[in-house]
Amino acid sequence: MSAILALAAKDLRLLIRVKSGLFFAFVWPLVIAILFGAVFSSGDSGSRRMAVALADEDQSAGSRDFAALLAKSADFNVRPASRAEAIGLVRKRQEAAALILPKGFGEASQQMFHGTPPKVEVWIDPSRQAEGAMIQGLLFQIVMKGFQKKMADTGAMRASLRQSIEDVERSKAPADQRASTGRFLESMDRALSEMPAASGPGGGGQGAQWEPLSIEQHDVAIQQEGPRNPFEITFPQGLLWGVLGCAMAFAIGFVSERTHGTLFRLQMAPIGRVQLLAGKALACAVACLAIEATLLAIGRLGFHVVPHSWALLVLAGVSTVAAFVGVMMLIAGLGKTEQAAAGVGWAVMMPLAMFGGGMVPLAFMPRWMAQAGVISPVRWGILAFEGALWRGFSFQEMLLPCAILLATGVVCFAIGTRTLRLT
Amino acid sequence: MPDGTFFSLRQVTKRFGTLTAVDGLSLEVQRGEIFGLLGPNGAGKTTLIHCAIGLLEPDGGEVVLSGGNPREPQVRARMGIAPQVLSLYELLSAEENLSFLGKLYGMEGRRLAERVAWALAFVGLESRRRDAVKNYSGGMQRRLNLAAALLHDPEILLLDEPTVGVDPQSRNSIFENILALKREGRTIVYTTHYMEEAERLCDRVGIVDHGRLLSLDTVQSLLASQGGLPRLVVETGGREIELFSADPLGELNRLAATAPIDRFRLEQPTLEQVFLNLTGRTLRD
Numbered sequence: 001m002s003a004i005l006a007l008a009a010k011d012l013r014l015l016i017r018v019k020s021g022l023f024f025a026f027v028w029p030l031v032i033a034i035l036f037g038a039v040f041s042s043g044d045s046g047s048r049r050m051a052v053a054l055a056d057e058d059q060s061a062g063s064r065d066f067a068a069l070l071a072k073s074a075d076f077n078v079r080p081a082s083r084a085e086a087i088g089l090v091r092k093r094q095e096a097a098a099l100i101l102p103k104g105f106g107e108a109s110q111q112m113f114h115g116t117p118p119k120v121e122v123w124i125d126p127s128r129q130a131e132g133a134m135i136q137g138l139l140f141q142i143v144m145k146g147f148q149k150k151m152a153d154t155g156a157m158r159a160s161l162r163q164s165i166e167d168v169e170r171s172k173a174p175a176d177q178r179a180s181t182g183r184f185l186e187s188m189d190r191a192l193s194e195m196p197a198a199s200g201p202g203g204g205g206q207g208a209q210w211e212p213l214s215i216e217q218h219d220v221a222i223q224q225e226g227p228r229n230p231f232e233i234t235f236p237q238g239l240l241w242g243v244l245g246c247a248m249a250f251a252i253g254f255v256s257e258r259t260h261g262t263l264f265r266l267q268m269a270p271i272g273r274v275q276l277l278a279g280k281a282l283a284c285a286v287a288c289l290a291i292e293a294t295l296l297a298i299g300r301l302g303f304h305v306v307p308h309s310w311a312l313l314v315l316a317g318v319s320t321v322a323a324f325v326g327v328m329m330l331i332a333g334l335g336k337t338e339q340a341a342a343g344v345g346w347a348v349m350m351p352l353a354m355f356g357g358g359m360v361p362l363a364f365m366p367r368w369m370a371q372a373g374v375i376s377p378v379r380w381g382i383l384a385f386e387g388a389l390w391r392g393f394s395f396q397e398m399l400l401p402c403a404i405l406l407a408t409g410v411v412c413f414a415i416g417t418r419t420l421r422l423t
Numbered sequence: 424m425p426d427g428t429f430f431s432l433r434q435v436t437k438r439f440g441t442l443t444a445v446d447g448l449s450l451e452v453q454r455g456e457i458f459g460l461l462g463p464n465g466a467g468k469t470t471l472i473h474c475a476i477g478l479l480e481p482d483g484g485e486v487v488l489s490g491g492n493p494r495e496p497q498v499r500a501r502m503g504i505a506p507q508v509l510s511l512y513e514l515l516s517a518e519e520n521l522s523f524l525g526k527l528y529g530m531e532g533r534r535l536a537e538r539v540a541w542a543l544a545f546v547g548l549e550s551r552r553r554d555a556v557k558n559y560s561g562g563m564q565r566r567l568n569l570a571a572a573l574l575h576d577p578e579i580l581l582l583d584e585p586t587v588g589v590d591p592q593s594r595n596s597i598f599e600n601i602l603a604l605k606r607e608g609r610t611i612v613y614t615t616h617y618m619e620e621a622e623r624l625c626d627r628v629g630i631v632d633h634g635r636l637l638s639l640d641t642v643q644s645l646l647a648s649q650g651g652l653p654r655l656v657v658e659t660g661g662r663e664i665e666l667f668s669a670d671p672l673g674e675l676n677r678l679a680a681t682a683p684i685d686r687f688r689l690e691q692p693t694l695e696q697v698f699l700n701l702t703g704r705t706l707r708d
Contacts, residue, residue: 002529003527003529006523007527009523010512010515014512014514014515017515260510260513261506261508261510262510262511262512264478264506264508264510265511268478268502268504269496269500269524269527270496270497270500270527270528271496271527
C-alpha cells in the first residue's frame with residue numbers, strides 16, 4: 001500500500017509542477033463554467049422585468065384596470081393565467097410569482113379611505129423573500145398610480161366619493177366613526193369641486209389608517225424542474241472538462257513515463273503490475289476529486305450552485321471520477337507516444353464532449369444530438385451532477401447515470417490495462 | 424549454480440517477431456567481479472540485460488540470480504540497474520527522485536533519509552540535491568542515474584552503457600564510483616561499446632554480436648588469444664616497416680643491426696582488434 005501511495009504522491013507532485021497541465025485541470029474548467037454562466041446570465045438580464053403570472057378571478061372593471069396597469073408597468077412581465085396555472089408556473093420556477101386578483105377586487109378598489117381594501121394574493125417561492133418584498137413594493141406603487149389617475153379625473157373621483165359616502169352611511173360601523181369618515185369624505189368632495197385638478201391621496205382620521213391595497217403572501221412548494229441559475233448548468237460542464245483534462249494529463253503522463261524510461265525503473269522496483277497501475281489510478285482519482293471539490297466549492301460560495309443532495313453529489317463525483325480513471329487507462333494503453341496518446345485521446349474525447357453536453361448544454365441540444373450523446377460518459381457525468389444539483393433526482397434516478405459511469409470505468413480500465421505496454 | 428557463481432544466464436533466447444535479439448546465450452557472473460558485455464550497438468546487449476533483470480521473459484533458457492528468478496519482485500529487489508535511457512523524473516529534484524524510489528523499495532523515515540544522503544554523496548551531487556533534474560548537465564544526470572541504482576544497496580549492479588553522452592570529468596567520476604563499488608565487493612555487470620572502458624574496468628569480458636556470445640574471458644586472455652601479435656612499426660632510411668611479432672624487442676634488435684633506425688613504435692593488441700578478429704568488423708560499424 002505504501003508503494004501505491006508513493007506512486008500516487010509522485011504523480012500528483014508532477015501534476016503540480018507542470019503549469020500547463022495544472023491550468024487545464026483547474027483553471028480552464030472554471031473559466032468555462034463562469035464564462036458560459038455569465039453569458040447565459042447576461043441573456044436573462046436583457047429584461048429587468050419580473051416575470052409574474054396574473055390570474056384575474058374578479059373580471060371586473062377595477063381588476064381589469066389593475067391588470068392593465070401591471071401589464072404596462074416597466075417592472076413586470078405579465079403572463080395571464082388561471083389561478084391553478086399561475087401557481088403551477090411558480091412551482092415549476094417558470095415565473096417568479098403568481099398574482100391572484102380574487103373575486104371582489106374591483107368592488108373593493110372603488111372604496112376610498114374606508115372599508116376593506118382590494119386584496120391581491122402573491123404566491124411565491126419562500127426562498128425568494130427579497131423578490132417577494134420587491135413585488136409588494138411594486139404593487140403598492142401601481143395601486144398608487146391608479147389612485148393618482150382617479151384623483152386627476154375629478155368626475156370619476158367625485159362619483160367614487162359619493163358612492164363611498166353612501167356606503168359609509170349604510171354601514172354598521174359605530175355612529176361616531178361613520179360621522180367622522182362621512183365628514184372627511186364630504187370635505188374631500190367639496191375640495192374636489194373647488195379644485196378639479198387636485199391630485200394625490202390625502203385625508204386624516206380614519207383615512208390615515210386605511211391601506212389602498214391588501215397583499216396576502218402565500219408560499220409555493222417548488223417543483224424542481226429547472227436550474228436556479230445558469231451556473232447550475234455550466235458548472236457541471238466545467239466539472240466534466242476538469243475531470244476530462246485531468247484524465248488526459250495522466251494518460252499522456254503515463255505514456256511519457258514509458259517513453260522517458262522512468263516506467264522501466266518502476267518495473268525494476270519490487271512492486272507488481274497491479275500496484276503500479278493502482279498507484280496511477282489513485283493519483284488520477286485524487287487529482288480529479290480535488291478538481292471537482294475545488295470547482296464545487298467555488299460554485300457554492302460564489303455562484304449559488306447548491307446541491308439538493310450532498311450525498312448524491314458525492315455519488316455523482318465518485319462515479320464520474322471512476323469513469324474517467326478508466327478512460328485515462330484506455331488512452332494510455334492506446335497511445336504509443338505522448339503525441340499519439342494526445343491525438344487519440346482528444347480525437348475521441350472532443351466528439352464525446354460535444355455530444356455529451358460539454359459544449360452545448362443538454363437542455364439546449366437538438367433531439368438527435370442528445371440521443372447520440374447516450375454513448376458519451378460526458379453526458380452521463382453531466383446528468384449525474386445536474387441530478388444532484390438541480391434536477392432533483394432521487395437515489396433511484398441517480399442509479400442509471402452512475403451505473404453507466406461505473407461500468408464505463410471498469411470496461412475502459414480493463415481494456416486499457418490489457419493493451420498497456422509497460423516496456 | 425557452480426561455486427562463486429552469483430548470476431547466470433543459461434541458453435537464453437529472445438525473439439521479437441522474426442528478429443532473434445538473443446540467441447541461446449549462456450554466461451556466468453562471479454560474485455564480486457566486474458563483468459563486461461562488449462558489443463556494437465544492436466548486438467543484443469540491452470535485450471540481454473532486460474532478460475537478466477526479469478523485465479523481459481526469455482523465449483528459451485533461464486536466468487538465475489543466486490537461487491532465484493529475477494521476475495520475482497523479491498529477487499529483483501536484490502538488483503540495481505542504471506539503464507541506458509536516463510530513468511529520472513526531470514521535474515523533480517535529485518532528492519525527490521531518490522526518496523520516491525526508496526519508498527518503492529520499502530524504505531522510509533531515517534533509513535530512507537540516510538540512504539538518499541549516502542547515494543547523493545557517493546556520486547557527488549549532495550550540493551545540488553534540491554535542484555530539478557532538468558537543470559542538470561548530462562553527466563550529472565548519469566551520476567544520479569547511478570545513484571538511483573545504488574539507493575537500495577543491491578547485491579548486483581547492472582550498468583547499461585553508463586557513460587553515453589558524458590563529459591570526460593563525469594566519465595572519470597563514474598569510473599571511480601564503479602571501482603569503489605568493486606572494492607566493496609559488489610558484483611557489477613557492465614555493458615559498453617567502448618573497449619577502453621572494458622579494458623580499464625572489467626575483470627572478464629564477454630563479446631556479444633548478433634545476440635550470440637562470441638568469446639568470454641579475462642581481458643588479458645582475450646587479448647592474448649584473440650588479439651593477435653603486437654604490431655611493431657619502424658621507420659628506417661625514409662621507409663616504414665610494419666611487423667607483427669611475439670618478440671618485438673628481438674625484431675627491433677635484428678633491424679637495428681642491418682640499418683639505422685630513425686623512429687619506431689609498438690602497438691599492443693586491443694579489444695577492438697579482438698572484436699575485429701572475431702567478427703571481421705569494428706565495434707563502431
